[in-house]
Amino acid sequence: MDGQPLFESERLVFSTWTPDQLEDVFRLHDDEEVGRYLMGRAETREDAQKRMNEWAKHYAKFGFCKFRLTRKSDGAFIGRAGFGTHGPENTPELGYAILRSEWRKGYASEAAIAIRDWLFRETDHDFCWGFAYSANTPSIKILRSIGMEFTHTEIEPETNQELTFHKYTRDMWHG
Template identity: 50%
Template structure:
């Protein structure tokens, strides 16, 4: 995808990453309040971790049209965070995920991005379902998964060692 716009929601533009935007991800995942639910240690990401992730997301979009995307606000172009679909390593399922700068929490941006991604996923025939999960301590993130219509499935320790509540969203069946 390499920096191209994928789609827009009412207030956001979702676009791919370029390697020259690495500093944005370092700032986002370098925040202790953002990183606390992303790893067992809760440690902010290093530049190397961010670089590996951006390269992976670029490749994932180029090969499968999935990946975590940049979220920018339409009104002023501000970078607010990232959201999109990864591939959950243990199962190979598409997995919805998002992270926003703390200053944008509570403004509805994560829900707006998640709803847009949900609809985009099915409109573009990416599969019959996707999963999402969040650390059991991350109530706001768990609430977003439920607000977009995902069903709780189970709690387990994920591949990174976090105790997560898992959810699933299945393609709606129309009769």
């Protein structure tokens, strides 16, 4: 990945990552409030490096990843949003994480809409998943607000916490 801007929303720029941005990933995921809904805990620099490596592999293989988010107005890093994969079919899985200092400003919703629309505009995927820990009611609210429909719950094996799954299809998209 080369860190190039790929697309924009009203207030955000979505780009790939460069190796020198590891500290941004660590700063985002090291926050206990952010990390508890990702891995169930704050993450280490080693976790951040693993994430960046995974995102690079996803981008090379699938053409998407969890993109870097910067604010258009000042170029400040605010989080990440994009897609991982879920299941044996490698179905796109929509996800986002925003620095706690940027919560309640509408960035997560804006990013979720932008990546949803990007997926259906730029790829031939028929649907995507979105899921969150069932206790993460703000994230579930965002998934529902962008039109995703509840499908089921599962227990996450690594954390033993319940995940709430939502699905969005190309037929639902009005882009």
